[in-house]
Amino acid sequence: xxxxxxxxxxxxxxxxxxxxxxxxxxxxxxxxxxxxxxxxxxxxxxxxxxxxxxxxxxxxxxxxxxxxxxxxxxxxxxxxxxxxxxxxxxxxxxxxxxxxxxxxxxxxxxxxxxxxxxxxxxxxxxxxxxxxxxxxxxxxxxxxxxxxxxxxxxxxxxxxxxxxxxxxxxxxxxxxxxxxxxxxxxxxxxxxxxx
Numbered sequence: 506x507x508x509x510x511x512x513x514x515x516x517x518x519x520x521x522x523x524x525x526x527x528x529x530x531x532x533x534x535x536x537x538x539x540x541x542x543x544x545x546x547x548x549x550x551x552x553x554x555x556x557x558x559x560x561x562x563x564x565x566x567x568x569x570x571x572x573x574x575x576x577x578x579x580x581x582x583x584x585x586x587x588x589x590x591x592x593x594x595x596x597x598x599x600x601x602x603x604x605x606x607x608x609x610x611x612x613x614x615x616x617x618x619x620x621x622x623x624x625x626x627x628x629x630x631x632x633x634x635x636x637x638x639x640x641x642x643x644x645x646x647x648x649x650x651x652x653x654x655x656x657x658x659x660x661x662x663x664x665x666x667x668x669x670x671x672x673x674x675x676x677x678x679x680x681x682x683x684x685x686x687x688x689x690x691x692x693x694x695x696x697x698x699x700x
Contacts, residue, residue, distance in 0.1 A: 533659065540562065542557070558655045559653070563627070568589070606631075608626050
């Protein structure tokens with residue numbers, strides 16, 4: 506592999522390593538503003554890395570709040586690449602708990618680092634329940650009726666482990682790319698020799 510390609514791979518490796526070890530946003534994430542934190546079974550206490558909130562906020566407000574929080578590192582507030590994924594609501598039963606009520610289920614991801622899952626249940630908009638039966642799912646907590654319940658689940662990984670996985674993978678990729686590049690150049694050299 507020529508020197509330019511080696512330099513590019515090495516430069517990419519250093520930049521990506523900095524990204525992998527850069528501290529992410531502090532977890533657990535902050536409580537949802539203007540909401541009441543749940544202490545019901547399965548919310549906040551019994552499950553690791555889970556917190557639940559009863560709120561009047563709609564989906565756009567909830568996602569916007571956590572997207573803003575999750576898009577920056579806790580180190581100098583540096584921006585982090587963020588991908589927003591909209592999952593089928595049924596996935597919430599696999600990711601959070603099998604009794605999860607869901608209207609929407611989204612994930613905010615820092616690629617190769619951490620994720621924040623956001624499950625929202627708005628009982629008046631529940632597409633899985635006929636309109637005439639939705640009243641049975643009314644959210645009442647602390648004697649207040651709430652239009653929405655938000656459940657968060659977060660997962661992260663250790664920066665050192667990320668580096669331990671990344672560098673051998675990067676080396677293997679560079680080696681494979683070098684072999685491919687050599688074979689390709691050999692192919693074209695032979696092709697032009699015949700002419």
